[in-house]
Amino acid sequence: MTGAADDEATETEANRALARLFASLLLLELDGDALDELREPPVRAALRSIGVDVPDASTPEEIDQLAAEFHARLLRPESGVPLVQSLVTTGSYQGDPAETCRRLGEVAALEFDAGAASGAQPDHLGSILLLWAETRGYAPEVAERIEAEHLAWSLAPLAQLAKSGGFYGAVAAALARWLETLLAVRG
């Protein structure tokens, strides 16, 4: 393997890991263990460098408050922006993007399990990022199709979320910037 190829493979793995991190932050509330890991000094510093300050929440009450922020920002449409492609582009759940994502998974011999995604849709940005992470470098046509059709829609709602501030606002802003770099590389 050449040095350039090594770099590309390293970058791919880094991006896959980032996709999984962002997917996890969008799909699941943070518990104490996860928060502890994010507060490990190197990770905390790296997160701070992309604009995300890890919350200090540690008591059950504080973790509940963080979960309430997650609910208000990412789950509850009345006060936040559920990051589901069908919602944003068609106005309701289970629009064409949901079916397209499901089928893209099938093309890569992957089956969507809503239970593992805490009931999220296949076209939830978290699910899409996980599908991308699974297929990047393994099923390139699928990953490219995801990059072409299933990521750019999220930039506007992420910008909206970023305006709301707090931990999840910072995550949204960072994710948007990462997606922009990813899409810019793609050209």
Added chain:
Amino acid sequence: MKADIHRDRRAFLRLGGLLAAGAATACTGLKGSGGTEVRGRAATAPENERVWKQNAGRPYERGAIPMPGVCTLPGPAAFAKFPDPDKYKGTHQVPGMCQLCSTVCGIIGHVKDGRILKVDGNPKDPNSRGKLCARGQAALNHQYHPERLLHPIKRVGKRGEGKWRRISWEAAYTELADRLRACRENDPTKFAFHQGRSRSGDAIAAFLDAFGTKTMLNHRGLCSASRRAANLTYLFESDWDLGNYEHTKYILNFGSNMFEAHQGHVAGAQRIQRGRFENGAKLVTFDVRMSNTAGNSDEFWMPAPGTDGAVALGMAHTLIAEKLYDAEFFAAWANVSIDALWEQLQGYTPEWAEAESTIPAADIRRIAREFAAAAPRATTMCNRGSSAHVNGYYNDRAIILLNVLVGSVGQKGGWTWMWTGGLDSKRFPTPKMPPKTDAKSLLADPPEFILANTWNTMRVGEIVYWYLAQERASIDVYMTYNLDSPLTWPETKVTRNVLLDEDKIGFHVCINPFYNETASFADMVLPWTTFLERWELDARGAYNLKPYVGVRWPMTPALGEAKDVREILPELARRIAPDMAQHFPPELDNERYMEEWTKNVPFDATKYASAMEFLRAEGSWEDPDEALNLLPYLRPLGADDLAGSATDPVTGIITKDGRGIGIMHAGRPVVGFKTPSRKLEVHSEFVARTARNEDTSALTALANSKGKNRASHHKGHEYDVSPWPVHSAIEEHANLDDDQLVMTSFKWAVHNHGRTANLKWCSEIVHTNPAWLHPDTAKRLGLENGDWIEVVGYRSKAVDRALPSLKLGSGAIDDRLEIPIVVTKAVHPRAIAISNSLGHTEYTRVAQARRGPVGEQAAGMQLDALHDADWERNMWWEDRSTSHRDWKRNTGNGFAQNKVLPISPDYISGQQAFNSTVVRIRKLT
């Protein structure tokens, strides 16, 4: 800018590198992977924790993506190809039953790729015959609504504060089971299950019986208690007249809005129109407001509010005075003589009725003559317009009397009913149920109300929160289900204050598909499936007068983590206690349960493998061999029936083992009516004695159908109630001040009471509801179209006097409604009409007519590129005014009348007097 991107990219790669090297495994899904490899790379989470699982379909092959086209859901994009000939290509049809109102019409879901593309009526449903109203057509809005509740949530702030976090079903089950177990060990009746509307009565009853509580609350008192009680007084057997409209020649309608909102309206309306077009039937409507039914009648009369009974009694007077009644029928089947009845009715002349109602005496006489001439193919029809009054029970008894007088009872084209009510539970029994509990419940069976639970289960829903406020009862665990009481119950403030009070309601879990007003006061909210995602056998009052059955199947998997009570309640039972668990074996899942429940449905074994398969294909079944329920009282008794029986030589009543089984008619033994007299009970000794707390066991034995002795805990309340159909004028309606009116309520064709304002397609049609005022009233008060008024509601003096123990009082209630007016001749000059259904403060942004973050975010988007620029992005009726001065007509989400609607139960039936409230109005400047 470019430098920023590069800096960002480096920062991201640094973080990504750390993560890829194994940092923060709990956040990146690497936790527990144990270094396994998948496809030659370090695996993410173990397979059972992965969102995208491997090995689905054939292995991936590099190359072009062989992905077939995806079917587009309906939306404005269809305009590009409208009508789209390919829309239903490759779809399959799944029958089901609607539940967006109480009519439960048969539906067909057109399903492709696991998604429902369209919902239509099922032509094979014998009741609705393929017709489906606007609410049902909006089922897609319901199913795929952007604000569906998809996860269990638990409050993390104060009750009512609106701060929530998601919890897992496991956490929800654990906490609920712990709380319910503690409640059960302390006092099981302090667990209250409160439904708004349910079609899963079997599952709920099984759980409550196993738990040991009878505190199962419903909205019957707010809906139809008076009408049901009036029907039961005459018939005992049935609380719901259906009217054989399809074959009738005359329909005398008192306050039913069958073309828009009557229970069973889709089935009933089409039969009325067939009766009119095919038989030349005449439809005459009395209503204080010109509903769509009134406006589309052959004659429409506007009586003063609460005087329908007076009009009916004026007609009854005419029928007897002019000897137009069916003497033979009345002598045979009324339980009193015509002379005895005449003695009671002599004062109810048409002139008296005119003075009460404002309907001209000459027209009362003319219509009575026409009705008699059309008999026996003539029937009355009534609903809340006549019955939701403090005198509603007697209004409906007077109306039904007209059918008895002209002999149209049980006749083809006449006044008819079904013995089944809804589903024929004898023919289609559920799988084995737990034994019924004999626990008592004050909330479910309040002692003040005479007929509330005398025949059927008729809860007095409107007093539940008042009892709790008075501390006559308290609830440890409160489970609300498909209920929106903070919007739809009278005296909104009372409801909301009680729901907020943790001393009155210890813990509140709400089950609903959307976050509604009730959910906003809960401690935990569980996401409920839609009617397109669950299992059921179901039926409604059968207008064909023969039993039928329909089904619900999951047309599509439940969205998110939504679950049905058929799953939630058994799981809770299994966790609460072993003696409950024994009734809910895990192997009896929904599919097994349905197999058992449908086993008696006949099917063609040459076409289908099972009854389930037959119902999956057809959606419903109606017994072709069953006789129509016409003249059921003339069914002869056979030798087996008569063996060991005795016949009373005076009354002709036939008994067996002391219980009535029939009556001698024209020398032959027949079934008769299932009442104590085995005749139509024009004069009800049963009701009068029940009110006086006298023993009625001899009467109920003769009826041998429905009807119970008044329970001992009612005995502190004694009333003098007339056994006759009489008229009691509503005293506070007399001598109204200039600024006082009688407030009436109504429903729209596109809404039910509290569960459809979230549906875009419905709310786009009706989203606001100014008050209707007659031009004479407006002129008197110096009001013009578009002016705003303040409305103040008053409690009823008559109700307060009849029910002193409730301590309701008779003054103004503590709330005000500000509302614009529309001036129209379509309402009685003494009335002010305000619709229900609207004025939500929760229940999605569509119901609140306000665009939210999803809509706002569209500001930065290319709307032209969207498949559907609809939903809240195009909520053109959003109200951005800050006061009524800059409000624009036809904007906003409407006004909740119940703020100023007092708690006002009729002491006889428990019926909430929705249409009797005296209000005072004042112009807002």
